[in-house]
Amino acid sequence: MAGLLLSPTEKVYILHGVQDDYRIDGRSNIDYRHMELETDVVSHASGSARLRLANTDILVGVKTEIDVPNPDKPGLGKLEFFVDCSANATPEFEGRGGEQLATTISNMMQKAYHSSQAFDLKQLCIFEGKQCWKLYIDILILECGGNLCDAVSLAVKAALFNTSIPFVKAALMDGGNVDLQLSDDPYDSKLLNVGSAPLLVTLCKIGDKCVVDPSAEEESCSVISLVVGVTGNSKFYCNQEEANTLPNIEAKCSTIGLNGPGSVAPQTLKAAINQGLVAAKSLDEALGKALLRERQENIGSKKHSYGFLK
Amino acid sequence: MPGPDLLSSQGLRLDGRRPNELRRIRCKLGVFTQPDGSAYLEQGNTKVLAAVYGPHQASKSKLSTEGVVVNCQYSMATFSTGERKNRPRGDRKSQEMSMHLRQALTAAIKTELYPRSQIDIYVEVLQADGGAYCACVNAATLALTEAGIPLRAYVCASSASMATAPEPLLDVGHVEEAAGGLVLTVAAMPTTGKIALLEMSHRLHMDYFDIVLSRAMQGCRDIEIILDRAVRDHLAEGWTKDDVTAV
Numbered sequence: 189m190a191g192l193l194l195s196p197t198e199k200v201y202i203l204h205g206v207q208d209d210y211r212i213d214g215r216s217n218i219d220y221r222h223m224e225l226e227t228d229v230v231s232h233a234s235g236s237a238r239l240r241l242a243n244t245d246i247l248v249g250v251k252t253e254i255d256v257p258n259p260d261k262p263g264l265g266k267l268e269f270f271v272d273c274s275a276n277a278t279p280e281f282e283g284r285g286g287e288q289l290a291t292t293i294s295n296m297m298q299k300a301y302h303s304s305q306a307f308d309l310k311q312l313c314i315f316e317g318k319q320c321w322k323l324y325i326d327i328l329i330l331e332c333g334g335n336l337c338d339a340v341s342l343a344v345k346a347a348l349f350n351t352s353i354p355f356v357k358a359a360l361m362d363g364g365n366v367d368l369q370l371s372d373d374p375y376d377s378k379l380l381n382v383g384s385a386p387l388l389v390t391l392c393k394i395g396d397k398c399v400v401d402p403s404a405e406e407e408s409c410s411v412i413s414l415v416v417g418v419t420g421n422s423k424f425y426c427n428q429e430e431a432n433t434l435p436n437i438e439a440k441c442s443t444i445g446l447n448g449p450g451s452v453a454p455q456t457l458k459a460a461i462n463q464g465l466v467a468a469k470s471l472d473e474a475l476g477k478a479l480l481r482e483r484q485e486n487i488g489s490k491k492h493s494y495g496f497l498k
Numbered sequence: 499m500p501g502p503d504l505l506s507s508q509g510l511r512l513d514g515r516r517p518n519e520l521r522r523i524r525c526k527l528g529v530f531t532q533p534d535g536s537a538y539l540e541q542g543n544t545k546v547l548a549a550v551y552g553p554h555q556a557s558k559s560k561l562s563t564e565g566v567v568v569n570c571q572y573s574m575a576t577f578s579t580g581e582r583k584n585r586p587r588g589d590r591k592s593q594e595m596s597m598h599l600r601q602a603l604t605a606a607i608k609t610e611l612y613p614r615s616q617i618d619i620y621v622e623v624l625q626a627d628g629g630a631y632c633a634c635v636n637a638a639t640l641a642l643t644e645a646g647i648p649l650r651a652y653v654c655a656s657s658a659s660m661a662t663a664p665e666p667l668l669d670v671g672h673v674e675e676a677a678g679g680l681v682l683t684v685a686a687m688p689t690t691g692k693i694a695l696l697e698m699s700h701r702l703h704m705d706y707f708d709i710v711l712s713r714a715m716q717g718c719r720d721i722e723i724i725l726d727r728a729v730r731d732h733l734a735e736g737w738t739k740d741d742v743t744a745v
Contacts, residue, residue: 230625231543233577243531247624249577272586275571275620276533276549282571282620283588326576330547330622331530496538496547497526 192404199409206394212405218467220401225342225478227350228486229495233326235351238495239343242403243333246340248325248347252354254368255322257313265312266322267301269294271340273329286329292447293327293340299443300341300386300417306442307385314356318366321353334404337415341388342475348385349425349479352377383422386442387471389464390415393452398460400467411450414460417443418468424476439465439472504674505662512673513542517662520669520717521629523724525637527644527732533620535645539637542671543627548637550645552617560616565609567616570599572634574623595631598695602635602685605694606653607642617647628672629657635685636721643729651687652725653694656717658682658710660702666713684714688722 202212209216221242230236233249240246255266271294273286280286301307312321325347327340354377358369371377392402392413399406402413419440423431441461446452452460505511515521521542530536533549540546553566560567572595573587586592603619619641621634635655642649659670661679675681680702685695693715702710 230545230575230577232580232625236577245530247575249575251577251582253582270576272573272576274573274586274622275618276530276536276547276622278532279551279618279620282569282618324576324582326582328575328622328624331532333532495540495545496529497524497540 192408194405194408198405202406202409203395206397206399206406209397211399213403217397217399218463220467220471221403223342225346225475225482226494227346227479227482229493234353235347235349237343237346237350239339239346241333241335241339241342241401243331244335244339245329245331246336246343247328247330248340248343249328250347250351251324251326252351253322253324254314254319257317257320261309262317263313264309265320267307267309267312267325268322269297269301269325269327269344271297271327271329276330277332289336290329293336296337296388296415296417296443296445297325297327297340297344299445300388301442303419303440303442305384305440306417306419308381311381312353314368315359315366319368323348323351332404334407335390335401337388337390338401338471341386341417342471345382345385345387345420345475346479348380348382351380353380381422382420383425383476384419384437386417386419387468387475388415388417388443389468389471391460391464393450393456393460396456398456398463400463410448412446412448412452414452414457414464415443415445415447416441416461416464416468418465418472420472420476421469424473425480427480439469441465504667504677505665511667513671517665517667518713518716520656520720521671523636523721525640525725525728527640527728533641533645535641535643535647537637537640537644539633539640541629541633541636541669543625544623544630544633545625546630546633546637547622547624548634548641549620549622550617550638550641550647551620552645553612553615553647554618556614556616561614563613566607566612568600568604568607568609568619569616570596570603570619570621570638572596572599572621572623574626574630578623578626595634598631598685598697599634599638602653602655602695603638603642605692606639606649606651606687608648608650611648626672628670628675631655631683632657632669632685636725640725640728644732651689652722653685653687654718654721654725655683655685655695656714656721657684658714658717660706660710663706664709666706666710668713668717680710682710682714684711684718686715686718688715688719
């Protein structure tokens, strides 16, 4: 991104290290960097999350609005992604400079959440055919340190987990129009079922091997990277008793994308996808544990918000 | 006319402040590693992030041999306001705010030191609850300090409202702003006592001008003390008592 210049020798060094499963910061090919996550950082939004993955900083806000459902999908709600690359990350994003990257990421997210097995839009329905909830998921990229897609998908899942939709108390039918009355009580709301929401895993092909969670330097060494969207497991997002009642569902791939000027052989592709599935499963489990712990800590007591102050 | 609710009979505002009290300010310098200087500032419920890149080579179109070119961008996150904002920047208000920022900060930066160079200042409003411009100027000052760019003095901005005559209200929040009445925004350098930017939203009788302006200037002086404290604390971080002689 901003001013990243690597000499050919440094690139060769990274390449050789990856072949031996040893990266420049000491990780193995399947290790993720240190992550910090906090939810409920923006009070104006219905749900929000901030994720810091080493240098990469993502802030997600979810806003809810009542909308008319699609005529060919009357029982489903709507989901809209908007990515904004802030100029804080690099001066190249000033004005409309970051628009291309933003569209790529938002399209990737839209595709990942498209399947009903990834995110069930039925939970956003209020009145079939007449009214439904529309969620605006706004992603703000504050700093780029490599591996944007993973960080964005993690932050979006955390923000959706944090989102609360107000209850509909009454609905008046006035001819063809429906007039809804929403509950004013901020605690009188329902949470969304996001256990199966997909997580994107980026696999960067450096030499012959694929690495997970590439840093900015490693991204500049690779010619092609693969992004796999894998649905989550609801069992990780509820406590033990509820988890036992849920059926065992296998993780599914909801989207695959290739980025970069190079090409990849089919065998490498298959191996990389399997690697991605394994990585996504452990990411999902870790995220579920962290979110449940945060929710547990905040029951009853007022949350001490750190935001950007820590 | 704005209702009497803005100032109760006991002299308390809607959020419990006195008319001459600022909202709680919390800030942190050095939030990001990529920019040369960055800062996060909270003024009540208004939260802003500022990042500074520079001085670096100026783009050909903006080059100036007389001094450094200050390039500002004011951007609001789509989830920052109560109603979702469709475009973060590029609309008229954001461009106007960017120009105001540029004016206030150019007055403080020692521009003659870096001819043919450019300083980029990017401000992102994460949550807007009134006084977003003032918070941006304050955050930008902190970010410039962290980037090591020489300043003539701290630039602090504060707003004052005359909705409840004869007592002006300092540091208005969103509800007080929306209730109507005049809002005067001042960006000043309290050390030198000079005003870099002054903006007024409605009309005001000249009899009241002095008291509103002096209240806003007092707000700027109070903010300067807070910002100075924050900068000194940031610099003293990691040093033991033996290392510090006088910070």
